Amino acid sequence: MIDLSVNFGGIKAPNPFWLASAPPTNSGYQIMKAFEAGWGGAVWKTLGVPVVNVSSRYGSVNYRNSKMMGFSNIELITDRTLADNLREMEEVKKYFPDHAVIASLMVESRAEWEQIIKDVENAGADGIELNFGCPHGMCERGMGSAVGQEPEVLKTIVGWVKEAANIPVITKLTPNISDIIPPGLAALQGGTDSISLINTIKSIVGIDLDTYAPYPIVDGKGTNGGYCGPAVKPIAMNMLKDLAQHPEIGRIPLSGIGGIETWRDVVEFILLGATSVQVCTAVMHYGFGIVREMEAGLRQFMEERNYNTIYDFAGKALPNVTEWKHLNLEHKVVAEINADKCVGCELCYISCDDGAHQAISLSDDPLNRIPSIIEENCVGCNLCSLVCPVEDCITMVKKDDGTEHSSWNERTLNNDIPTTFNDDRAGGKGHFVPKPSDALKI
Amino acid sequence: MAEYKKPKTEAEFENNFKQKNPLMNDTEAYYEASRCLFCYDAPCIQACPTSIDIPLFIKQIHTDNITGASKTIFESNWLGNACGIVCPTGVLCEGACVYNHQDVPPIKIGRLQNYATNKTIDAGKVIFKVGESNGKKIAIIGAGPAGIACACEARTLGYEVDLFEAKEKPSGLTVYGIAPYKITNEEVLKEVEYLQNQLDFNIKYKATINSKAALKSLEDDYDAIFIGVGLGKTRNLELEGEEKENVIGAVEFVEELRMKHHKLAVPKKVVILGGGNTAMDAASEAARMGAKKTVLAYRNSKEKMGAYRFEYDLAISAGVDSLFNVTPIAITGNGKVEGVKFAKTEMVDGKLKTNMNNTFIVRCDMVIKATGQAKQGHLYGLIDDLEIDTKKRIKTNDEFQTSNPMYFAGGDAINGGAEVVNAAYDGKMAAQGIHNWLNK
Numbered sequence: 092m093i094d095l096s097v098n099f100g101g102i103k104a105p106n107p108f109w110l111a112s113a114p115p116t117n118s119g120y121q122i123m124k125a126f127e128a129g130w131g132g133a134v135w136k137t138l139g140v141p142v143v144n145v146s147s148r149y150g151s152v153n154y155r156n157s158k159m160m161g162f163s164n165i166e167l168i169t170d171r172t173l174a175d176n177l178r179e180m181e182e183v184k185k186y187f188p189d190h191a192v193i194a195s196l197m198v199e200s201r202a203e204w205e206q207i208i209k210d211v212e213n214a215g216a217d218g219i220e221l222n223f224g225c226p227h228g229m230c231e232r233g234m235g236s237a238v239g240q241e242p243e244v245l246k247t248i249v250g251w252v253k254e255a256a257n258i259p260v261i262t263k264l265t266p267n268i269s270d271i272i273p274p275g276l277a278a279l280q281g282g283t284d285s286i287s288l289i290n291t292i293k294s295i296v297g298i299d300l301d302t303y304a305p306y307p308i309v310d311g312k313g314t315n316g317g318y319c320g321p322a323v324k325p326i327a328m329n330m331l332k333d334l335a336q337h338p339e340i341g342r343i344p345l346s347g348i349g350g351i352e353t354w355r356d357v358v359e360f361i362l363l364g365a366t367s368v369q370v371c372t373a374v375m376h377y378g379f380g381i382v383r384e385m386e387a388g389l390r391q392f393m394e395e396r397n398y399n400t401i402y403d404f405a406g407k408a409l410p411n412v413t414e415w416k417h418l419n420l421e422h423k424v425v426a427e428i429n430a431d432k433c434v435g436c437e438l439c440y441i442s443c444d445d446g447a448h449q450a451i452s453l454s455d456d457p458l459n460r461i462p463s464i465i466e467e468n469c470v471g472c473n474l475c476s477l478v479c480p481v482e483d484c485i486t487m488v489k490k491d492d493g494t495e496h497s498s499w500n501e502r503t504l505n506n507d508i509p510t511t512f513n514d515d516r517a518g519g520k521g522h523f524v525p526k527p528s529d530a531l532k533i
Numbered sequence: 534m535a536e537y538k539k540p541k542t543e544a545e546f547e548n549n550f551k552q553k554n555p556l557m558n559d560t561e562a563y564y565e566a567s568r569c570l571f572c573y574d575a576p577c578i579q580a581c582p583t584s585i586d587i588p589l590f591i592k593q594i595h596t597d598n599i600t601g602a603s604k605t606i607f608e609s610n611w612l613g614n615a616c617g618i619v620c621p622t623g624v625l626c627e628g629a630c631v632y633n634h635q636d637v638p639p640i641k642i643g644r645l646q647n648y649a650t651n652k653t654i655d656a657g658k659v660i661f662k663v664g665e666s667n668g669k670k671i672a673i674i675g676a677g678p679a680g681i682a683c684a685c686e687a688r689t690l691g692y693e694v695d696l697f698e699a700k701e702k703p704s705g706l707t708v709y710g711i712a713p714y715k716i717t718n719e720e721v722l723k724e725v726e727y728l729q730n731q732l733d734f735n736i737k738y739k740a741t742i743n744s745k746a747a748l749k750s751l752e753d754d755y756d757a758i759f760i761g762v763g764l765g766k767t768r769n770l771e772l773e774g775e776e777k778e779n780v781i782g783a784v785e786f787v788e789e790l791r792m793k794h795h796k797l798a799v800p801k802k803v804v805i806l807g808g809g810n811t812a813m814d815a816a817s818e819a820a821r822m823g824a825k826k827t828v829l830a831y832r833n834s835k836e837k838m839g840a841y842r843f844e845y846d847l848a849i850s851a852g853v854d855s856l857f858n859v860t861p862i863a864i865t866g867n868g869k870v871e872g873v874k875f876a877k878t879e880m881v882d883g884k885l886k887t888n889m890n891n892t893f894i895v896r897c898d899m900v901i902k903a904t905g906q907a908k909q910g911h912l913y914g915l916i917d918d919l920e921i922d923t924k925k926r927i928k929t930n931d932e933f934q935t936s937n938p939m940y941f942a943g944g945d946a947i948n949g950g951a952e953v954v955n956a957a958y959d960g961k962m963a964a965q966g967i968h969n970w971l972n973k
């Protein structure tokens with residue numbers, strides 16, 4: 092029997108699908124609707140110091156026919172009154188005692204933190220999330236990412252919160268730093284029960300070519316926004332991995348956020364160590380109904396692999412994410428074209444010839460548009476297989492027999508690495524490259 | 534306009550009857566699925582008689598959860614694979630797709646549906662569970678789409694199920710009636726086999742239920758009975774000369790074609806009487822069987838035809854000629870058909886009038902009557918207290934229960950002839966109706 096329920100650092104929920112603190116969790120109405128639709132938890136839109144929002148708040152990056160591949164906002168924390176939010180929180184908890192309702196908070200002084208913690212506890216919140224991530228507006232006032240970027244300040248505030256709180260505390264980190272470990276460690280040392288990441292990334296999604304102002308445009312001007320949506324998933328996953336692999340931070344629960352839209356995204360985050368996931372943009376795009384696809388897919392995946400809970404596979408990809416220096420230099424793959432499937436677009440040819448390693452040739456027969464791989468030139472970079480528009484037409488075929496292993500690390504230990512600029516042991520030595528003047532013959 | 538040569542081999546037959554909705558390949562499915570907008574309260578779902586969660590299964594295809602997509606489909610429609618291919622999607626789901634408003638081709642929902650279920654069926658994925666046995670038994674008369682759907686749903690609810698089928702193969706008109714360019718016999722039968730393997734219902738073939746005694750024994754042995762007998766043979770037109778050789782009903786013609794393929798002899802000149810979808814199918818089929826001249830004759834105007842426009846266009850593209858506002862008054866010939874004598878018709882004060890002063894003969898060697906199927910009146914007469922409406926359809930309530938509480942009914946037998954998808958819906962809902970009734 093599959094059991095999707097989670098106990099995330101003391102916060103219990105019927106499943107790991109949570110709404111991130113954002114517009115979809117702006118009101119009790121939305122959160123109840125989401126729980127009805129199948130979400131297991133919701134992080135309330137950040138409560139805290141009073142704010143005023145601008146009109147014209149979002150911008151997006153559309154890629155080809157995909158709308159909102161990346162999404163940006165310049166919205167602040169909630170602009171509704173604390174009293175309204177608390178009243179609604181209490182009501183939600185009455186209807187959904189077993190779902191996770193987490194209060195995201197952002198205030199300034201210690202006294203404010205203590206007061207607001209008491210308030211949300213009284214309203215029945217199951218946990219607190221500290222918003223140290225907002226990268227616009229709030230940081231200008233010394234909060235949000237301004238805290239997330241200063242490990243010492245972060246640690247102090249987490250300490251205050253932990254002292255005041257009787258319910259579990261999640262610290263939400265900003266990706267707007269160069270190394271996620273210092274803020275992660277600071278949160279841990281401050282005593283946080285768990286960590287969530289990522290908040291949005293500082294960005295400019297586009298410039299209007301009539302007004303020369305960045306999107307979203309507010310009366311002719313704009314500001315940097317917070318970037319999220321499918322485009323940020325790779326960045327989020329890498330930071331999640333960093334925390335999950337850390338010997339100390341990796342021991343506390345991690346909630347993965349950033350670009351999650353389908354069951355595959357959910358599984359990938361769990362494989363990298365997340366034990367709850369939070370979603371914002373996908374819900375802003377498609378509504379709460381997308382959880383149907385996530386849950387059905389997660390269940391199917393678990394059923395096929397005989398997993399009963401998400402803990403059975405949480406973190407399973409971590410041992411396979413290593414440092415470059417440990418990768419096997421003896422591994423060799425070569426591209427192979429399935430001539431039956433090829434449609435003759437020749438994108439593989441041009442991408443390899445202009446953008447990679449000149450390992451694909453065209454036929455002399457103008458009627459034959461199927462390119463051929465020049466195996467001895469192919470370095471196995473994958474590029475052609477990535478550009479090929481036909482499913483499974485170009486595959487990367489393993490050529491080594493799997494018996495040999497040598498990594499940069501091992502070779503360093505064996506004194507077998509190239510050391511000079513013209514060292515014979517350099518990887519590209521002897522690799523075929525056409526003569527420069529050949530370029531003029533085409 | 535296509536010109537078809539008489540098919541002499543199975544390969545030539547298959548070529549003439551090329552699948553209208555061929556199986557999608559992976560690339561096509563991936564791109565097509567990526568176009569779906571995942572609309573809220575999607576109009577395509579509303580337009581599907583079985584309310585399949587279309588945006589969900591399409592997203593599942595896109596995220597490579599093919600088995601999940603099939604679950605989503607079968608959850609709503611037990612004949613999801615067949616329906617993906619034979620449904621008139623242009624007037625159902627695809628006709629409702631929001632892309633139509635943008636002059637962008639609608640999502641190919643039917644073919645995506647077929648793509649997912651076909652993969653799951655071929656992989657033999659186990660996705661259904663028989664319900665815990667409740668010790669009760671249901672008899673189903675007729676193993677057409679309605680009967681099969683009822684059987685599947687009843688099994689998931691824990692009933693023992695026996696189907697009694699007059700013919701030698703399951704799935705009724707899906708295998709005996711639908712045009713061969715829409716679906717192949719193999720495709721139909723493999724879906725039923727897939728369902729039967731997992732849900733374990735019994736089908737007794739060549740087991741026509743046509744006597745009071747047979748019904749009595751069902752009533753004694755079972756807790757409820759579902760009638761899914763569809764429609765009967767082609768109705769007689771009471772025309773002079775109708776008994777002549779080579780005058781054949783459309784349903785009978787198609788059935789022979791479905792079973793004999795290229796071995797069926799279709800003569801040079803064929804006249805098809807009727808203006809419904811069955812007439813269009815029969816005309817297309819005669820043309821694809823190599824008839825030199827195929828003439829569709831309908832008594833009213835082109836606009837008044839009951840057939841879907843796309844079915845008419847398909848027939849025309851197969852090389853069929855059409856005559857409108859003509860009604861047959863006699864079939865001529867000496868033992869064998871030699872022609873049809875028609876009279877012109879015209880609208881007079883909103884009524885169609887035959888002008889016997891304006892007649893002519895169309896020469897032909899075969900007449901296919903696509904003028905409607907008779908109802909299964911004989912069987913209905915044998916069941917106590919079974920109410921039939923004026924069009925000889927079995928009357929049912931919202932739970933698909935007939936006026937004789939032990940009997941439930943669905944499919945063509947209650948709607949007078951619709952689509953496979955309607956039968957699939959009725960059968961499923963009838964099983965739930967039975968369940969509700971037995972657990973009252």
Ligand SMILES: Cc1cc2nc3c(=O)[nH]c(=O)nc-3n(C[C@H](O)[C@H](O)[C@H](O)COP(=O)(O)OP(=O)(O)OC[C@H]3O[C@@H](n4cnc5c(N)ncnc54)[C@H](O)[C@@H]3O)c2cc1C
Binds near residue numbers: 677
């Ligand atoms: C020429 C033609 C083309 C069609 N094309 C399409 C199409 O393209 N797409 C589409 O969706 N629909 C199409 N249809 C309609 C579709 O086939 C029917 O709506 C559907 O098959 C109805 O299902 P059913 O189960 O109600 O009846 P049927 O399919 O008629 O099945 C009834 C079953 O009951 C059996 N039976 C009857 N009497 C008895 C008895 N006394 N005892 C035991 N068994 C009995 C029959 O042998 C049969 O197997 C077409 C129909 C025709 C005639």
Ligand SMILES: Cc1cc2nc3c(=O)[nH]c(=O)nc-3n(C[C@H](O)[C@H](O)[C@H](O)COP(=O)(O)O)c2cc1C
Binds near residue numbers: 321323
């Ligand atoms: C319009 C908008 C408002 C947001 N407001 C908040 C907020 O108040 N507090 C917070 O912690 N995160 C906020 N976020 C960040 C999200 O919670 C989330 O971390 C981020 O969007 C990444 O997830 P996604 O890719 O699923 O959108 C906001 C995001 C958006 C798009």
Ligand code: SF4
């Ligand atoms: S999404 Fe709603 S609130 Fe936003 S601009 Fe449109 S109508 Fe206004």
Ligand code: SF4
Binds near residue numbers: 429460462485
């Ligand atoms: S990219 Fe793929 S389809 Fe295009 S020519 Fe190369 S192998 Fe063929």
Ligand code: SF4
Binds near residue numbers: 568571572575587632
């Ligand atoms: S209407 Fe069209 S685009 Fe919208 S969900 Fe249905 S198939 Fe997808």
